Amino acid sequence: EAQVTQNPRYLITVTGKKLTVTCSQNMNHEYMSWYRQDPGLGLRQIYYSMNVEVTDKGDVPEGYKVSRKEKRNFPLILESPSPNQTSLYFCASSRLSVGSATDQPQHFGDGTRLSIL
C-alpha cells in the first residue's frame, strides 16, 4: 500500500529535549516536505526536499532541521524544542514532473501531534 508513515503519532515532551519525527514514504517520490498545522493558520511549510541531499527552507523553518540521506526518509529534527513548536505536523511526498512537483498531489502522512511543555 502506497503510504507516508510518520512516527511518533503523539509526543509530549519538555522544553529543550531534542526530538526527531521520522517520515518515510514507499512511493519512490523525489519530493518531500514538512508542514505544521495551527488553528486559524492552516498548514504552513517548514522545509522541503527535491531529492537526496537537496533540502531548503519553507515559510517557517526557525527551530527545525531536516536531512535527506535516503530517498524514502525525511526526518524532522527539533534540536531544542520550545512551547511555540507545539503543533500538528505533517510530512508529505509527491512525484516530480518535468523538474517540478507543482502540479502533483502531495500525499500526506497521518500527522504527528507534538506537545512541548
Added chain:
Amino acid sequence: AQKVTQAQTEISVVEKEDVTLDCVYETRDTTYYLFWYKQPPSGELVFLIRRNSFDEQNEISGRYSWNFQKSTSSFNFTITASQVVDSAVYFCALSVPGTASKLTFGTGTRLQVTL
C-alpha cells in the same frame, strides 16, 4: 505572493442538505494548480481533487462537485445530499511554478453534518 481565503470557518448542516464550501485564491501567475484536501476527525489529510489553471471545466465525482471560475478567482466545492461521514475540515490549497511545489493552504472550513 500567493494567498488562499476560506472565509467560512465553520458550517453546520443537517444530513441530506447540499452545502458549498468557498475558496478564493490570489496569485499573479497564469499557471497554477488548485487542490482540495479533506481532514476527517481522525486527523489525516486526504487528497480530493487537483485542477490546473488552464482547465475551467467543472468536475463531478459522486456527491462531490467543484466549480472553478477564473473570473472570480474561486474554486468552490459542493457536497450534494451531505452525510454524517462528510463531517471534516476541508482545505483549499494553491501551488504555482517556481515556489518549489509549496502548497499555500487556506485556513480550512469545518463542516459539521448532523442527523
